[in-house]
Amino acid sequence: MQTGFYIAKRYLFAKKSHHIINYISIISVVGVLFTTAALVIVLSVFNGFENLVISLFNSFNPELIIQPAQGKTFHLKNIPQEEIRNIEGITYFCPVIEENGLIKYKNQQSIVNIKGVDSSYIEMSQIDTLMVQGTFVLQKKRENYIVLGYGVAYKIQSRISDFYSPIQLFVPDKSKSSASKLEDSFTTLRLFPSGFFSVRQDFDESYVFVPFSLLQDALGQGDRISYIELGTKASADITHIQEQLQKLLGDQFLVKNRLQQQSLLLKIMQSEKAMIYLILGFILLIATFNVIGSISMLIVDKKKDMQTLKALGARKELILKIFAYEGMMIGFAGGVMGLFIGGLIAFLQQEFGFISLGEGGKGFVVDAYPVQLMAKDFFWAFVMVLIMSALSVVYPLKQLAKQI
Numbered sequence: 001m002q003t004g005f006y007i008a009k010r011y012l013f014a015k016k017s018h019h020i021i022n023y024i025s026i027i028s029v030v031g032v033l034f035t036t037a038a039l040v041i042v043l044s045v046f047n048g049f050e051n052l053v054i055s056l057f058n059s060f061n062p063e064l065i066i067q068p069a070q071g072k073t074f075h076l077k078n079i080p081q082e083e084i085r086n087i088e089g090i091t092y093f094c095p096v097i098e099e100n101g102l103i104k105y106k107n108q109q110s111i112v113n114i115k116g117v118d119s120s121y122i123e124m125s126q127i128d129t130l131m132v133q134g135t136f137v138l139q140k141k142r143e144n145y146i147v148l149g150y151g152v153a154y155k156i157q158s159r160i161s162d163f164y165s166p167i168q169l170f171v172p173d174k175s176k177s178s179a180s181k182l183e184d185s186f187t188t189l190r191l192f193p194s195g196f197f198s199v200r201q202d203f204d205e206s207y208v209f210v211p212f213s214l215l216q217d218a219l220g221q222g223d224r225i226s227y228i229e230l231g232t233k234a235s236a237d238i239t240h241i242q243e244q245l246q247k248l249l250g251d252q253f254l255v256k257n258r259l260q261q262q263s264l265l266l267k268i269m270q271s272e273k274a275m276i277y278l279i280l281g282f283i284l285l286i287a288t289f290n291v292i293g294s295i296s297m298l299i300v301d302k303k304k305d306m307q308t309l310k311a312l313g314a315r316k317e318l319i320l321k322i323f324a325y326e327g328m329m330i331g332f333a334g335g336v337m338g339l340f341i342g343g344l345i346a347f348l349q350q351e352f353g354f355i356s357l358g359e360g361g362k363g364f365v366v367d368a369y370p371v372q373l374m375a376k377d378f379f380w381a382f383v384m385v386l387i388m389s390a391l392s393v394v395y396p397l398k399q400l401a402k403q404i
Contacts, residue, residue: 007322024294029334031287036338036385037345039280043377044346046273048370053200053265054258060199061261062094062124062229063238066245069254073097073224083248084230089241092124092231097215099226102170103148103208108156112149113206114171116215124231127197134160134195138211145194151205153196166190169210175220187218281384288331288392295327295396324393331389338385339378346371 068074076095085093097116102109122128128136137145146167169189198204238257245255306319349355353368
């Protein structure tokens with residue numbers, strides 16, 4: 001064991017001539033402990049919310065999506081459908097039309113995103129698991145129906161039980177772009193709702209589903225579609241399939257996975273997580289200021305010991321190392337205990353969910369704060385502790401170097 005480290009360890013646990021030094025050392029350890037624990041817990045909660053959001057998208061966004069590199073629509077005939085269907089791992093091929101329109105029910109109206117899908121969409125997306133009222137039915141016995149986002153249904157005060165007042169859906173007729181009257185440029189669809197779904201507020205307040213063929217005829221744009229949603233086997237290699245599709249389709253089309261489809265939201269969440277890491281890191285830096293006070297007072301307390309060490313032949317570097325190790329051990333002790341306590345609290349929350357979302361969490365998809373422990377969070381939290389501990393000993397050592 002190195003001499004400097006051995007002496008620093010003895011100083012850490014030995015009684016000092018002034019009890020205040022022991023108290024400041026304890027406060028330093030506790031400050032680093034709580035800040036490190038808070039860092040681990042907050043980062044774990046962010047991981048939990050990120051995974052929760054992604055899991056919600058899994059029922060609304062497909063595994064893969066094919067969309068045009070330029071423009072909003074493309075001809076379905078330009079897609080090699082059979083070759084795509086024959087790619088190993090692909091189980092569903094669902095063309096989709098998406099268009100803006102006006103929805104009206106009695107005296108209430110709202111602008112919505114209309115999504116036209118066929119019968120394979122339900123099996124591929126499992127959106128029927130997100131229904132909060134009614135069922136996801138678009139066609140039954142030659143009758144067409146509409147499925148509304150829960151927010152849309154609330155805006156227009158729609159009810160499934162109303163069989164006398166259909167919902168009116170106004171969509172632009174692309175085949176009549178040169179119509180002399182504005183009302184002639186729109187097709188009116190009259191549909192009864194079969195159910196309401198809920199994914200996330202922005203989706204719930206903007207999306208409605210109608211049959212693919214119905215919307216295709218109403219728009220009057222032939223076989224032009226907005227994009228193609230693809231479902232895959234659970235064991236499929238999504239990255240490999242994505243590469244195959246991109247190579248097959250060329251630069252005229254973009255193939256995106258689920259994360260790429262929601263890249264903006266995930267970037268925002270990751271930016272928020274990074275900001276929290278920096279803010280708590282700054283708080284940790286403030287907490288390590290106690291280490292500066294502890295080391296400074298210890299230097300004053302051990303002046304006689306330093307003189308004795310110099311008399312025994314100790315070099316300046318050895319004396320500086322003793323107090324450097326002392327400060328690092330204070331930070332290390334607080335950091336390790338903080339990682340353990342923070343990890344334990346996060347683990348208990350992850351397994352038992354004892355901290356609920358409160359009154360505001362009623363009706364949400366989870367009742368307690370979602371948490372996920374990740375090894376990289378522990379690593380970066382520990383790195384932060386070591387960096388802050390190292391910075392905290394710089395000033396006392398500079399002052400000590402001038403004195404010896």
